[in-house]
Amino acid sequence: MPVREIGIAMNGVTGRMGYRQHLVRSILAIREQGGVELPDGTRIVPVPILVGRNEEKVRGIAERHGISRYGTDLGAVLADPTVEVYFDAQVTSAREKAILAAIAAGKHVYTEKPVAETVSGAVALARAARDAGIRDGVVMDKLFLPGLRKLRRLIEGGFFGRILSVRGEFGYWVFEGDWQEAQRPSWNYRAADGGGIVLDMFAHWNYVLETLFGRVEAVTARAVTHIPERVDEHGAAYAADADDAAYGIFELAGGIVAQVNSSWCVRVNRDELVEFQVDGTEGSAVAGLRRCRVQHRATTPKPVWNPDLATPEPFREQWQEVPDNTEFDNGFKVQWEEYLRHVVTGSPFPYDFAAAARGVQLAELGYASSRDGRRMAVPEIEL
Structure with a gap:
C-alpha cells in the first residue's frame, strides 16, 4: 500500500x-x-x-x-x-x-x-x-469518549424527546502537595502561568454543550479559590491565586438549561470523574467517561416525598445500561x-480555532459573571 x-x-x-x-x-x-x-x-x-x-x-x-x-x-x-x-x-x-x-x-x-x-x-x-x-x-x-459517544447516539436517535436540561459534575480532590504529592502540576493554580479551572474547563464545556445540545447563549458563573496555598513540585509553598472551583449555569439555544460544577476541591461520590445527566420529555440519561445509563418515560418510577420514612425505591438499579455496540478506541x-x-x-x-475561540470566550465571560455577579450574554464572534 x-x-x-x-x-x-x-x-x-x-x-x-x-x-x-x-x-x-x-x-x-x-x-x-x-x-x-x-x-x-x-x-x-x-x-x-x-x-x-x-x-x-x-x-x-x-x-x-x-x-x-x-x-x-x-x-x-x-x-x-x-x-x-x-x-x-x-x-x-x-x-x-x-x-x-x-x-x-x-x-x-x-x-x-x-x-x-x-x-x-x-x-x-x-x-x-x-x-x-x-x-x-x-x-x-471529551466528544470522543465512549460515554459521550453513546449519549450522542441517543440524541441522534431521538431518545430524549424534547431535551429540557443538562447537569454536569466534574472534578476530584487534588492534594495540596504537603502531606501527599499533588497529582496536577502547580502552574494550574497560579494565575500568572495561565492556571484556573474556568480557563481550563469552560473550553471543554463549551464544545460539549455546543456540539451535543446547542449554542451557549448566556452564562452565570461563580469562580472561587477554595485552597489559597499549595506546595509545588520542589516542596515549596506558594500562593494558589487561580480559581480551583467554578459553578456555572449555561443557557442554550432552544431553551435548554445546563448546570455544570467543576472542582479540584471535591471528593468523588459518583461512578466516574465526570458525569452528565440529560433530562428530556421522553427519557433521561447519565453519561460519564465510559458508561451511559438511561431511563425511559415508560419505566420511570413514581416516588412520593415522605421525610418520615426511608425511601424503598432502589433508584440506581432502575436505570438501563446503554450497550457499547462497537469497539471504542482511545x-x-x-x-x-x-x-x-x-x-x-x-x-x-x-x-x-473558531470553535476554540468560542471556548475561550465562554471562560472570559464566566470570569466576568463571577466578578460582577451577573448573567452574561454570549455574543457571536466575528472572524
Whole structure:
C-alpha cells in the first residue's frame, strides 16, 4: 500500500497529557498499527519530531521510544520542510506565541486547549490560520469518549424527546502537595502561568454543550479559590491565586438549561470523574467517561416525598445500561486520526480555532459573571 509520511513537531510532550495521551497512546499507537488508512488505500504514517525546553527530558523520551529527531530549538524545527504539522501541548501561557510562529512558517496546526489566554488572542489565531490557508485543529477529546459517544447516539436517535436540561459534575480532590504529592502540576493554580479551572474547563464545556445540545447563549458563573496555598513540585509553598472551583449555569439555544460544577476541591461520590445527566420529555440519561445509563418515560418510577420514612425505591438499579455496540478506541487517538485525514484530504473537521475561540470566550465571560455577579450574554464572534 502507498504510504504518506507526515512530519509532526510535537511541543510539550514532557508533560503528562502530551506524553501519555498524544505521543504514546495516539501518534506512536497510530504508527504501530501501520498508519491511518484512506479510502484509496493510502496509509498516513505520522513521524514525530519532539520539541521542548528541557533537552534532557526531551532526549530521554526520544531514546525511550526510538525517536531519532528531537531538540529545543522550535525555530529550527519549524524551518524543516519535512515538518508539515505543529502540535502544541505546552502550558497555556506559552501556546499563542508558538502557534503564531508555526502558522507563519506555513505549518498546519493541531493544539491542546485553550488556544490562548484571551478571546482577542484566540480570535487572532483563528484569523491568522484562515488567512494562511493552513488546516487548524483543536483537541476536543471529551466528544470522543465512549460515554459521550453513546449519549450522542441517543440524541441522534431521538431518545430524549424534547431535551429540557443538562447537569454536569466534574472534578476530584487534588492534594495540596504537603502531606501527599499533588497529582496536577502547580502552574494550574497560579494565575500568572495561565492556571484556573474556568480557563481550563469552560473550553471543554463549551464544545460539549455546543456540539451535543446547542449554542451557549448566556452564562452565570461563580469562580472561587477554595485552597489559597499549595506546595509545588520542589516542596515549596506558594500562593494558589487561580480559581480551583467554578459553578456555572449555561443557557442554550432552544431553551435548554445546563448546570455544570467543576472542582479540584471535591471528593468523588459518583461512578466516574465526570458525569452528565440529560433530562428530556421522553427519557433521561447519565453519561460519564465510559458508561451511559438511561431511563425511559415508560419505566420511570413514581416516588412520593415522605421525610418520615426511608425511601424503598432502589433508584440506581432502575436505570438501563446503554450497550457499547462497537469497539471504542482511545478518544485522543480517534481525533488525531480524523485530523490527519483532514490534513491530507481536506475532509470536514469542525474542531477548529473558531470553535476554540468560542471556548475561550465562554471562560472570559464566566470570569466576568463571577466578578460582577451577573448573567452574561454570549455574543457571536466575528472572524
